[in-house]
């Protein structure tokens with residue numbers, strides 16, 4: 502892989518965008534690498550995925566502006582579709598994905614983080630959707646995912662102004678789950694990932710699907726889906742063993 506570094510530690514996989522000289526901006530090659538890695542993660546034994554950017558300055562400064570400056574609507578549509586393919590795969594992966602936001606997460610970089618289940622950040626992180634300053638609207642799901650995570654009024658503020666917000670402001674909006682010092686961001690994220698990797702991966706995958714589906718479903722539909730999924734959990738050996746261990750005071 503030319504742009505993405507993959508490190509495995511037990512069942513935690515860390516994917517790092519290594520295009521530091523361009524603040525980890527994502528060109529088509531980065532997208533293609535993401536797709537091939539995510540396809541592999543769907544089937545392997547990994548339990549939690551961490552996505553971060555190389556260095557201390559940027560998670561990702563977004564889509565590649567130099568590339569975008571040279572293309573027309575047809576290539577732009579292909580670029581957008583490729584981005585959506587990556588972010589939809591992250592969202593649909595039946596494993597938790599955590600964005601460790603170690604600096605700028607702007608435009609497509611912020612959208613990448615939005616497709617993850619959780620976002621942990623260092624204090625020097627800045628998040629934003631500055632697309633309108635470049636004459637485009639957010640194109641990798643920013644309008645839709647931001648709206649669902651922080652609500653329409655806050656999403657419109659960020660999108661219309663294109664302003665960059667600090668990790669602290671993002672935390673106050675519920676856009677960031679936790680803030681760790683720059684030195685500890687990765688180790689704390691890994692430690693959190695290891696803790697949740699001990700829980701039932703089937704139950705976590707089902708819970709992720711339920712929360713995601715519930716975002717767009719009415720309450721009655723979401724609750725029905727939960728009842729059936731809950732019952733399905735009773736068909737796994739894993740559930741049997743975990744409950745038996747609890748009863749035997751061994752969990």
Ligand code: CO8
Pocket residue numbers: 522523524526562563564565566567577578580581584605607608609610631632635639640641
């Ligand atoms: N694309 C390409 N190169 C970039 C990008 C980018 N998004 N961001 C930074 N770079 C490059 C710079 O050009 C520079 O390269 P070089 O050294 O070769 O000149 C290098 O990275 C370092 O950047 P700066 O010198 O600008 O670093 P500063 O510390 O001065 O500034 C900033 C840091 C504030 C983050 C600044 O780089 C910046 O504003 N970057 C652009 C951020 C941005 O606007 N991102 C949104 C892009 S649009 C987008 O993501 C759309 C997503 C949806 C796409 C849908 C598909 C059609």
